[in-house]
Every structure is written in C-alpha cells, then in structure tokens.
Amino acid sequence: MSANGAATVEAVKDAIYRSCLLLDDEKWEEWLSLCDDGFQYSIKAFSPEINYDMIYFSADRNHLSTMTEQLPKHNTDHSPLKRHSVVYTVDVGEDGKTATAVTSLVVYQNMLDGINSHLDSGENHLFLVGRYVDKLKVDNGRATFLEREVRLETRRLDKGSHWPI
Amino acid sequence: MPARNRKQWMTDPQLPRGDWVDSRVYSDPEIYEEELEKIFKKVWIPLCHESELPEPYDFRTATIAHEPVIMTRGPDNAVRAFLNVCPHRGMMIERRPSGSFLEGQPSGNPKRMTCMFHAWQFDMKGNCVYISREKEGYQDRICKEGQGLRRLRCEVGMGGFVWVCLDDQPEHSLEEWAGKPFECIREAIDTEPLEVFHYHKAIIGTNYKLWHDTNSEFYHDYMHYHNRVTGFNDEYFARKNIAFDHGHVNVSSFEVKYEEYEGFESREELSFPKFPPNQWYMVDLFPGMNFNLRGSAFRCDIVTPLGPNEVMIEFRGLGVKSDTPEQRRTRIDHHNSIWGPFGRNLHEDLIGVAGQGTAMRPGTEPRRILHGRHEDNYIHDEVGMRHYYDEWGKWVNRLPSDPTQAYKSPAAAAAE
Numbered sequence: 001m002s003a004n005g006a007a008t009v010e011a012v013k014d015a016i017y018r019s020c021l022l023l024d025d026e027k028w029e030e031w032l033s034l035c036d037d038g039f040q041y042s043i044k045a046f047s048p049e050i051n052y053d054m055i056y057f058s059a060d061r062n063h064l065s066t067m068t069e070q071l072p073k074h075n076t077d078h079s080p081l082k083r084h085s086v087v088y089t090v091d092v093g094e095d096g097k098t099a100t101a102v103t104s105l106v107v108y109q110n111m112l113d114g115i116n117s118h119l120d121s122g123e124n125h126l127f128l129v130g131r132y133v134d135k136l137k138v139d140n141g142r143a144t145f146l147e148r149e150v151r152l153e154t155r156r157l158d159k160g161s162h163w164p165i
Numbered sequence: 166m167p168a169r170n171r172k173q174w175m176t177d178p179q180l181p182r183g184d185w186v187d188s189r190v191y192s193d194p195e196i197y198e199e200e201l202e203k204i205f206k207k208v209w210i211p212l213c214h215e216s217e218l219p220e221p222y223d224f225r226t227a228t229i230a231h232e233p234v235i236m237t238r239g240p241d242n243a244v245r246a247f248l249n250v251c252p253h254r255g256m257m258i259e260r261r262p263s264g265s266f267l268e269g270q271p272s273g274n275p276k277r278m279t280c281m282f283h284a285w286q287f288d289m290k291g292n293c294v295y296i297s298r299e300k301e302g303y304q305d306r307i308c309k310e311g312q313g314l315r316r317l318r319c320e321v322g323m324g325g326f327v328w329v330c331l332d333d334q335p336e337h338s339l340e341e342w343a344g345k346p347f348e349c350i351r352e353a354i355d356t357e358p359l360e361v362f363h364y365h366k367a368i369i370g371t372n373y374k375l376w377h378d379t380n381s382e383f384y385h386d387y388m389h390y391h392n393r394v395t396g397f398n399d400e401y402f403a404r405k406n407i408a409f410d411h412g413h414v415n416v417s418s419f420e421v422k423y424e425e426y427e428g429f430e431s432r433e434e435l436s437f438p439k440f441p442p443n444q445w446y447m448v449d450l451f452p453g454m455n456f457n458l459r460g461s462a463f464r465c466d467i468v469t470p471l472g473p474n475e476v477m478i479e480f481r482g483l484g485v486k487s488d489t490p491e492q493r494r495t496r497i498d499h500h501n502s503i504w505g506p507f508g509r510n511l512h513e514d515l516i517g518v519a520g521q522g523t524a525m526r527p528g529t530e531p532r533r534i535l536h537g538r539h540e541d542n543y544i545h546d547e548v549g550m551r552h553y554y555d556e557w558g559k560w561v562n563r564l565p566s567d568p569t570q571a572y573k574s575p576a577a578a579a580a581e
C-alpha cells in the first residue's frame with residue numbers, strides 16, 4: 001500500500017474510533033459533526049425467524065439531529081451503552097478519496113435505572129452484537145462518514161433504546 | 166391525603182371491587198401455573214403469520230404454555246400444527262425457528278420432519294412414515310402407523326395469522342372467539358394477503374398481563390411525549406373503548422396528526438386496503454395478544470408467559486404482500502419510528518412494565534392496582550382492563566381483587 005493509502009486507512013480508523021467514543025459519551029451533535037450533510041444511518045438485521053432482511057431504524061443526518069435534540073423530552077432508560085469495537089477491514093476506493101470499513105462491534109449496557117437500580121446499577125451486560133459497515137470520504141487527511149449501517153446479530157433486544165447505536 | 170400508614174395503605178379503596186385488582190394476580194407462582202393450564206392451554210393463540218411459512222414444506226416453531234409446537238405447510242398448501250415432540254423418547258423434533266423440510270437433514274430424508282436422535286420420520290400431515298429398524302426392535306408390537314405426532318387445532322385467519330389451540334375441543338371456533346373485535350379492521354387486513362417485515366423480541370421481568378394492560382389503556386399516553394404532541398386533541402378524547410365477549414376489547418379510531426411531532430410526516434399517502442388514511446384501531450385479545458393498525462403500519466404483539474414475573478413478547482410488523490419496494494420502505498419507517506426496538510414509544514412502554522414487574526416481584530406485599538377510571542368508555546376509561554379481569558376471574562375461578570376467593574361477578578361482589 002502507498003504511504004497515502006496507509007494514511008487514508010489511519011484516518012478512517014481514527015474517525016470510527018472517535019465516533020465510538022462520542023456515541024459512548026452521548027455527545028450526539030459532536031458525533032454528527034463527523035458525518036457528511038448527506039449522511040445516512042440505519043440499523044438492520046436479518047431475521048431467520050421470519051426469513052427477512054429487516055430495517056430496525058433508519059434516518060438521515062437531519063432526522064438524527066432532531067431526534068437526539070428531543071431526547072430530553074422522552075422517558076428513557078439512562079443506563080449508558082459502551083461500545084467495544086475493532087476495525088477489521090478498510091477498503092480504500094480507487095480514487096483514494098472514499099473508503100468502506102467493516103468494524104466488529106459489541107455494545108455493553110452499564111446498568112443504571114433500567115430495572116432495579118438497587119440491585120443492578122453498576123452491573124454490565126451484553127446489549128448487542130453486530131458490525132458497523134461504514135462508507136467514508138477522505139479529504140485532506142480527514143475522514144467523514146457518508147453512511148453507517150449497523151448490522152445486528154441480536155434480535156432479542158428487550159427494552160431496546162432511544163439512542164443511536 | 167397525606168402519606169399513609171400501613172393500615173391505611175392496605176385498606177381496600179373506596180371503589181367497587183371490579184375497579185381494582187390485587188397485585189398477587191401478577192406475582193403468585195401458583196396463579197401463574199393455573200393460568201397456563203386453565204387459559205393458555207384452552208384458547209386460540211396466534212403463533213406466527215402465514216407469510217413466515219410461504220412455501221410447501223416450510224415450517225415455523227413456537228411454544229404455548231411450556232409445550233413446543235411446530236407449524237408446517239404441506240404440499241397441499243395447508244398449514245398444520247403439531248406438538249414438536251417425538252413420540253419415541255420425547256426429543257424436540259425441530260430445533261430451528263423456521264426453515265424448510267425440502268432438503269434432507271443429516272438424520273433423514275427430504276420432505277420429512279426427522280427426529281435427529283434415532284431418525285424417526287414424519288410427513289407434513291404428522292404421519293409417522295419411518296421407524297429405523299422397526300421390525301427388528303418392535304416386531305409387531307409397535308408400528309409406525311400408530312406413532313403419528315400429536316396434531317393440534319390450527320386455523321389461519323384474521324389477517325393471515327396462524328392460530329393454534331392446544332385443546333382438541335375448544336369451546337369456540339376462531340371466528341366465534343375473535344371475529345367480533347376484529348370487525349373494525351377486518352377488511353383492511355383480509356382483503357389482500359399480508360406479509361411480515363419486522364420481528365424482534367423482548368424478555369422482560371414482568372407479568373404478561375401487565376403488558377396486555379398497557380396495550381389496553383391509553384391513559385399512559387402521558388408517558389409518551391410523541392403521543393401527547395400528535396394525539397391529545399378533541400378527536401383523540403372522542404375515541405372509545407369497546408368491550409366484546411371473551412374478554413376482548415377494541416379501541417375506535419381517530420385521525421393522528423403525525424406532523425405535530427418534529428421530524429415526522431403525515432401518513433396520508435399510504436394505508437391498508439379499504440382503510441382511511443391516518444386512522445388508528447387497536448384490538449386487544451384475551452389473554453394477551455394485541456393488534457394495532459395505525460395508518461400505514463400493522464403491529465402484532467404475542468406474549469409467551471415464562472413465569473409469574475417474566476414474559477417474552479414477540480413484536481411483528483406487517484405490510485401488504487403486494488407492496489412496491491417504496492411502499493414497503495414507507496411502512497417499515499413508520500413502524501420503526503414508533504414501535505421498533507429503537508423507536509420512540511416501545512422503549513417507554515417496556516420501561517413502564519419493567520418498573521411494575523420490579524415493584525411486584527413474587528413475595529412483595531399484596532397491593533391494590535387501580536383500574537377505576539370511568540369516563541363513559543372514552544379513551545382514558547380503564548374499562549378495557551376491568552372487562553379483561555372479569556373474564557380472567559371466570560377462567561381461573563378467582564376474584565381479581567382478592568385472588569384467595571372464588572370468582573364473583575362485579576355486581577355480586579358489590580352487593581356484599
């Protein structure tokens with residue numbers, strides 16, 4: 001790989017890991033600032049129960065922005081979600097300006113007020129397992145998200161979440 | 166009233182008995198087992214949708230009241246249900262959630278349900294068609310002709326759901342059982358074949374009836390920011406709860422103003438066959454199934470009780486089979502924005518019932534749970550729950566407001 005290619009891969013990885021930290025910290029606007037104006041986000045899963053490739057959630061950048069702004073008006077489970085991710089592959093496009101990355105993802109829930117905080121606040125359990133499939137553009141060494149598909153394996157989602165994953 | 170001491174707190178409310186229930190109906194292990202025997206093994210339960218087994222030899226598995234069930238589609242296109250239990254040594258015959266028997270399995274032939282353990286094989290009608298080394302082991306004492314599966318009552322209906330009843334002699338046909346409450350949406354869901362596009366599940370530490378209660382009362386719209394801003398108008402308050410025989414209820418429609426919630430659009434452009442746009446009907450079936458037709462999206466919740474304090478809820482979303490890809494996409498978005506696992510309302514509903522479950526663990530002291538809002542059956546009237554618990558009391562022969570006593574009608578209890 002060219003030195004340039006290696007730098008692009010690093011920029012992509014950096015953007016993905018930053019996105020995880022910002023999402024972990026519920027810094028929604030800062031997360032969205034890593035995304036292009038035309039950003040498309042979706043959560044999908046294949047269901048062997050109904051034999052259907054499902055879309056659990058989808059939104060563009062504007063929708064995500066209004067949705068996250070309105071979060072304080074909604075009742076919610078405030079147990080923080082913490083991601084553990086490893087970028088498995090980064091494929092840089094021929095133009096050297098776009099890339100597709102596949103990231104292995106595990107999200108743990110750090111129990112706070114979800115069930116009985118006296119018993120389980122502070123406890124962690126597995127919330128979901130999946131992958132990020134991201135498309136990014138790279139300009140001047142900075143990678144910006146064009147598209148994120150969260151591909152879930154988990155279909156037993158219990159209470160679910162109001163938050164982007 | 167100021168905060169109460171224990172005696173005051175434990176005193177029955179100044180309301181007729183039908184206006185509250187004792188929390189032991191939600192937490193007592195003995196009552197829970199009785200419910201499985203006396204209710205869940207006796208009534209029609211929708212287990213899946215016909216679109217989940219679209220082709221001959223497709224199957225789908227589920228459970229009712231501890232019992233594993235398999236539904237198959239035969240080469241004659243008929244959907245049948247059986248206990249998913251091998252007559253030999255009792256293994257569960259099929260372990261996958263769904264699939265096809267067209268291809269052979271490691272232990273057996275194509276077009277057969279095969280028990281992997283000792284390779285007994287069954288056809289789509291549940292006939293036992295092969296016992297390995299039959300003569301050598303059983304001589305003429307047991308033969309495959311006498312080893313068919315346990316067949317179960319099975320009907321496809323009410324929008325193409327597959328309904329199963331563990332009782333061979335159910336008191337009512339599916340039509341008699343559920344036809345009336347479904348009338349309000351029958352044309353919308355029975356004019357054209359439907360298809361499931363959404364499935365996810367939740368296992369929640371709460372009693373199954375608490376989920377059904379939440380589906381049966383709209384007073385909790387206070388919990389949903391989305392519903393408050395899109396719904397609290399004159400038309401909403403003109404909706405009525407309507408009680409039907411067998412403990413079922415439905416809620417009449419009104420026009421939802423989706424555009425009042427920032428980021429949402431009207432659902433005018435897409436509906437169901439013969440169903441006016443932006444309408445919203447709800448059908449709550451005893452003992453815990455919910456069908457919710459809201460403009461472009463049709464949701465169904467099926468509960469599988471797992472304990473006095475644990476329930477699995479399966480959530481499905483359905484569209485019309487002939488949807489164009491664009492129409493389907495619109496339905497999926499509309500379903501998910503409110504009812505998906507990452508949508509606005511479902512998460513809140515589940516937090517609500519999980520909180521009730523936490524406060525009503527088996528062993529907590531009996532509390533009175535109020536179902537006493539009377540508003541001429543209008544939307545925040547709790548008649549749906551009152552109607553349900555009166556039916557429930559008859560099935561388990563217990564008085565909902567004091568489950569240690571035998572059932573009495575609300576009128577008889579009030580007269581005491």
Ligand code: FES
Nearest residue numbers: 251253254280283
């Ligand atoms: S248990 Fe099924 S073949 Fe033996």
Ligand SMILES: [Fe+2]
Nearest residue numbers: 385389510514
């Ligand atoms: Fe709700």
